[in-house]
Amino acid sequence: MKTKVSAGFPLGKVAYFVTSNVHKFQEARQVLSEYRLATAKLKVEAVEIQDDSLENIAKYSALDAVKNCGLPVLVEDAGLFVDSLKGFPGPYSKYVYNTVGLKGILKLMKNIENRSAYFKSVVAFVTPEEDPICFVGKVEGKIFLQEKGTSGFGYDPIFEPHEGDGRTFAEMTTEEKNVLSHRGKALRKFAEWYSGAGKRRF
16 A cells, blocks of 8 residues: 655655544654654554554554555554543543543542542554564543633543643643643654664664
């Protein structure tokens, strides 16, 4: 199949990010630009399995994507883990969001005092010759009582990070969110590795 690249960067000077989510891509592009890495969005098929492990999901998608495009690629998977719900929705966050939405999560949390939760992001990098390498980011916070803010995407309107100033992710700019977010942390780990010893391997 044909691979569509969103920018004509030469191979080796760009991070090829496999995602259909434009919000994820914009956040990744901004973070990676801090390390002078350009980011191109690849529109390529990648199977997303159902699994209890974000790492397994990201690795499988990355391997499937690299098989279909033949390029070194990044794949990211993330989940919201709510303590009082025993880690639910976790790796199934996308399915739950698409099924019951924010209102469904808030309904499950009704009258629950412990609203602690965390976001976890796993970025998997793989080349046609190498096994996947994972980079993990995590941010602790809580589920807010109602939706707040219009920025961001997914669960951002109901998640308030502990390291923040009382605002949800959806009340922050992309720049502000990237400083604190699980995705920003995972991508910075990748960028630091890739800019150093990792980059010299490819």
